[in-house]
Amino acid sequence: MTARPDASRNEAVIADLVRALGDKMVLAGAERPARNDSDWSTLGPQAPLAVVRPTTTEAVAAAMRICAAHGVPVVPQGGLTGLCGGARPLPGSVALSLERMTGIEAIDPASATMTVRAGTPLQVVQEAAEAAGFLVPLDLGARGSCAIGGNAATNAGGNRVIRYGMTREMILGLEVVLPGGDTITALNTMIKNNAGYDLKHLFIGSEGTLGIITRLVLRLFPKPACTMAALCALPDYESVVGLLTAARRGLGPMLSAFEVMWPDYWDVIAAMPGLRVPLAPGHAAYCLIEAQGTDETFDAPRFQAWLEAQAEAGLLSDAVLSRSVADVRAFWGVRDACSEFPHALGPHEPFDIGLPVAAMDAYVQACKAALAERLPGAFALFYGHVGDGNLHIVAGVKGAVPQPKDVIQEVVYGLVREFGGTVSAEHGIGLTKKPWLGHVRSEAEIALMRRLKAALDPDGVLNPGKVV
Amino acid sequence: MTARPDASRNEAVIADLVRALGDKMVLAGAERPARNDSDWSTLGPQAPLAVVRPTTTEAVAAAMRICAAHGVPVVPQGGLTGLCGGARPLPGSVALSLERMTGIEAIDPASATMTVRAGTPLQVVQEAAEAAGFLVPLDLGARGSCAIGGNAATNAGGNRVIRYGMTREMILGLEVVLPGGDTITALNTMIKNNAGYDLKHLFIGSEGTLGIITRLVLRLFPKPACTMAALCALPDYESVVGLLTAARRGLGPMLSAFEVMWPDYWDVIAAMPGLRVPLAPGHAAYCLIEAQGTDETFDAPRFQAWLEAQAEAGLLSDAVLSRSVADVRAFWGVRDACSEFPHALGPHEPFDIGLPVAAMDAYVQACKAALAERLPGAFALFYGHVGDGNLHIVAGVKGAVPQPKDVIQEVVYGLVREFGGTVSAEHGIGLTKKPWLGHVRSEAEIALMRRLKAALDPDGVLNPGKVV
8 A cells, every 4th residue: 555655755756866966876776786785784685765876965965855855764874884784774765875975185284184075985094194194093894895984973993992092082073964954064173172062973973863974074193103012811800900000001102902812712713724823722811912102212122121010010921022013913813813703603693892891801701601501502702902891702502503692692781781881882783783772871861862863853864763 | 020920930949949959958048159150251240049059960950850840040060160151150040059069989990980970179080090090181270179070061171182182082971960850870981882872972062051960980091100391492383383293203192282382472471570481582483392101211211312303303493301390390380371461461352262283373473463453552472282273362452441352352253263263172152252153163053053952951941041
């Protein structure tokens, strides 16, 4: 009964979009590219009515206005590397992809800022900063595919949050198209600007539900002159906390990563072919510490002296110190070997949770025990950016198809609630984590989120049903 | 005609407040303290109906609910040190002061966080962090009086923003009472938490117009082990930008302040009795550079080597290097001598603006020329946190009472608009800068601010008429 009006509405919205933007920007029917049907979540493809690929802010605004007028939901898309379904099309929606809206607009060396279009891949942004003598410290595995606008929309994290903060902390200004099609151009380039409400933070991390980010002003950082790293084995978790505290004090703002791997993780990666694993198994915890300095002649000896002092203080069971850039890369290879888990472990459930640092090991032990009780034979590996309170978990039952996903999620997220953590440290909520949002945010918080959503998108035309 | 109903409403709201909170928390009539009639703005006193001084979040919420029910506006107050009138009572309002809601609730050394009540003076917060071996890097002249909740509500800046960011960057979690009296308890302690919208940023910097901050989770930083400083004279503004760029690169994250003083400023402070001014007048610009290190044996020689390299590169006309903590303090004495301007200069207008770093000197020259043309005999001194894009100006006509405030503001803010700056870098908008908000924020931005205000405070009961 409803198919007919929907069909005519769909035709009408596509016709209006083509009329306003031309048929090169609007791809429907056979021309619609399949890649825009899904992101990196495991939700599978969902075809949108059309894919719109504007190249200007005006075209984004025009597309948004047309869709809003027809009551057709819009799903903004960046590099489609999100893991929680935030950019996955909704049934009957138009996918608005920023992939053609790319390019660096300006670099201001004196203010140390870059103005960039939202669809620009992160790696292009990094390289442009590098060429101008600066650093964009945001970095993650998907750097070649993910778009800087998507990084902002999801408040991406990554490996060096302990030193540089989340994406949020690297953004000075934004241009955003609102659900009604109005454009907010707030391309502030100043570190200090207290003239009225800071609107950018409303959109950063809102996963494309409150506005479509079209341009950004990024803060640029000085390029570090040298990087030192150490891979350490520790006798217990107390020593991990002690080492973190000592690293914060002794390395100060040079500390650029503090990663921890629990022993089950180490056992799995030690068995991986072709991986250089420089410490023996059997320790209670493993730690990758990285520091970035401004002068190797001062900073390399200082890092070594600091590490030796920790060994003397009894915090380390064993440790290896990097002597070259290749060593640093090899140490990170151990930490990044988790990307091989799909092959090494077979089917499993991955998690991205956050916890107070002091509670982490108690959480790990409780989680392992609960999983073993609920799912005999289950495996669970724990590792993550402990310096930032961020823990990753992969858990599953070897060979089980399908995996007992619901039980695993119940255990992991139930304990997250108990230990005062978060169900999403860096990946966002999107669609896949929505059922768990209430575990860690109160009813009053979620009600306020809904109030903001209703204030900005009263008709629910922008990425409806995501996040809240 | 309206006096009678107002009077009975006023009596009723006070009676309800006393009934709910007791008469120790609610001060009206002769018991109402005069200090709550104004803040540090020049707007002068305005008596509220009553001063409410709750000691718990529940009491704040109860007071808010009662006032909202009577349609009586509430003005939240912290340490009353704001310069723009944000905490000054409105006619017919209840002043809700957090001054009795003080104390450190928890310090978590592993996560490096502190949970604190909003009325706690900044200096108490600093000292508690220090005693636990940490640093709260927020620091400003009013530290003994200002409250940490007010620092958050105004997103306070200060001297070390270049290294640690604004107050916003130091806050992980907040508890807020909304205009309707609901409480949002979001005392997050994790650096990474992407579970839903980040609500705290909505309230930080909103100057008490969207909610009343009652408790905060602060991020703690490691205490620096040593501080080095240099006071430099430079041949031109190009060298200032060159020195800033070199400082960012060579000192990296050690760089904790980069302050610039233009020559008119130097001439005035050089004539101040009792001030040690270690560089001769006559240079084009003066720069105070500070770096905080983690180990004096490494960092002091490095700082000296860096400074010598800048002299060799021709960026410096003259420079003095600190040899002691007393030297560092004396160098800051030169920069902080601006606090004596009321005595040294007589009546004048102070400004807190922001500009792109590259445009600053052009702005200064344009501003001086325009003031000289519009107000023959006017003086104008320029100085500020140039590393953060923040410029302070004091301008006036010697001896004129009243000062030609309107003309001076027109010149200063008109050029701010022209140069793409901001009318408030760190002091906020409050009441006094409201007429100038439209100079630097677009109609679309201000419309969105109003939409947020209406969404959170539909009846306009919380600090109405401030900011937007």
